[in-house]
Amino acid sequence: MKDKRCLIEITELRAIGSDQNGWMVMKRTKKKDKDTKQPTGGYSEWVAYKYPSSFEGCVAYLEEEMIRMSGSSTLTELRRAAERIHAMMLEILEKGKLL
Secondary structure (H helix, E strand, C coil), rough: CCCCCEECCCCEEEEEEEECCCCEEEEEEECCCCCCCCCEEEEEEEEEEEEECCCHHHHHHHHHHHHCCHHHHHHHHHHHHHHHHHHHHHHHHCCCCCC
């Protein structure tokens, strides 16, 4: 019997997934040419890169990562980015009835 897994896409490049061992934060990898190993465009598979102990931990990690990578250069920009990202995460999770 095939193992049941979960994949909840949060953004085009990030997702929360699970398998029989627990929860994971995942990212999409770019397709690469088999000979040159250079990116060919587009995305292929989801790859796990962080393993929080709970679903809530995955959500918190992703939210913090998105805030860190927001490109903010002032405290005001960072606060606005944090508010925008938090609202986006709540909307995604509420639509999926996960909260």
